[in-house]
Amino acid sequence: MWVALDDVFKRFNMDIQAFRDMIKGQRMDLGEKVYVKMDDVLDYSYHVASTVGLMLLPILAPGKEQSLREDGIYLGYAMQLTNILRDIGEDLERGRLYIPQDLLVKYEYTVTDLKEHRINEAFQSIWEEMARLAEDYYEKAFRTMNLYPMYSRTPVKGAALLYRAILNEVRTNDYNVFSKKHYVSKDAKEKIISSIS
Structure with missing residues (x-):
């Protein structure tokens, strides 16, 4: 594995900071952490997801890393927020909660409500606010998608x-x-993939 990684570093202009940031992201999940604001969730998302894109960019689009960097980070945000929204129940079982506290307060929804699996108007409002943010980051990521080689x-x-x-x-x-x-x-996958240009 290390020999292979060394070969990659010799062949491509790799961003070593992205690797360090990913390790920091893995450490974030070692203990219980409370995310107070959405910015805290985005910081986590950068460390565990955006870093993956930054590590891959030199291989996926050699020479275009800087042009794609910002939107690559946004794609990481979008995908990690999607993970969070899909896996709320699974994360709760593992003692993890990535919904920021300020959203719970804003919509008067509690951690107890979450643990009791209450899908009410408040829950849907929280979920949709985070989903709209994710969708906005997807749109931003698509702006420069044409810069990737085919x-x-x-x-x-x-x-x-x-x-x-x-x-x-x-x-x-x-x-x-x-x-x-x-x-x-x-069927939906096939439809989506066939629409890519």
């Missing part, structure tokens, strides 16, 4: 579109993120 544009854009579609799957299933794992159906 060989990497299709998988990157495809992954983004498939992840974004998870949000509508949750909506279709009445926001049940407590007892159901949401995936995009095979």
